[in-house]
Amino acid sequence: MASNFAAPMKVIAAAFEESTGHRVRLAFGSSGKIFAQVSNGAPFDIFLSADQAKPHALLNAGLAEPGSAFTYAIGRLVLWSPVTGRVSDGPGALREGGYRKLALANPRLAPYGAAAVQVLGSLELVETTRSRWVQGENISQAFQFVATGNAELGFVALSQVMKEGRIARGSGWVVPSSMHRPIRQDAVLLEQGAENPAARALLAFLRSPRSAALIESHGYQLPVSEE
Structure with a gap:
């Protein structure tokens, strides 16, 4: 599964x-x-x-x-960092550019990756961030890139970082569902x-x-x- x-x-x-x-x-x-x-x-x-x-x-x-x-x-997407306060203003963390790598699942293989690209498109940030993308084969690999520090930020599944109704560690922006097709x-x-x-x-x-x-x-x- x-x-x-x-x-x-x-x-x-x-x-x-x-x-x-x-x-x-x-x-x-x-x-x-x-x-x-x-x-x-x-x-x-x-x-x-x-x-x-x-x-x-x-x-x-x-x-x-x-x-x-x-x-x-129905899956939810979150822009996440293991660092507290790093993603404090949602899209601003992407626009500010203070990061080297942005993890996401391969959009050709994974629906969460396709959703991430749709979000970047709605923010008009596809071309300005593309050179920083590091793509996982699936959403679990994308999460590992961020969790291990190989990427400072990443679009991951909310289920991967949520515990008892909140983001368990680090900081994240729960992407509005309206910004991508339903997963x-x-x-x-x-x-x-x-x-x-x-x-x-x-x-x-x-x-x-x-x-x-x-x-x-x-x-x-x-x-x-x-x-």
Whole structure:
């Protein structure tokens, strides 16, 4: 499943196991890599993507159960620094230019990276910042660039830095959702999991009010139809 969803999914899986007695094995990575693995026969039952395109491509290819796709979360983007006070005025931290590197996920591979470029475009900062971009294969790698100091600033998932309803360390600007297309993250039941009652039960649990509260507490929005 999408690497950005690791923290909430670990909690959801533990709650699901406690409630049902089923056991869950989680595999995290970039949505693109997991999509390729599933397309080549990897033995997964469920796919939680960071976008909508890949689950629907699997449906179109006959590799997922028809009608099983749904949006489980809408991602939020944050411009973040591990340094307290560094991102105190939102876009001003980008305009001031007091940084060498700006981390983001590869916009050709990752929806969070595409959203970051859309934000920079709305601020008219694409060309002035492009030479400073350092691109991760996925949002987890982009986060690591900033967390380890290889980039002073970075566009990361709010879920990566949020704890108990606030940014846990450093400083950040939570990007208004209106500045980029919604990062709608879809789940789908894969062909292999179609006959697995535990897989169906986990997807149902993911849509429950209990899971919704956990998802929201980790910095995601919920789709209106799921609230």
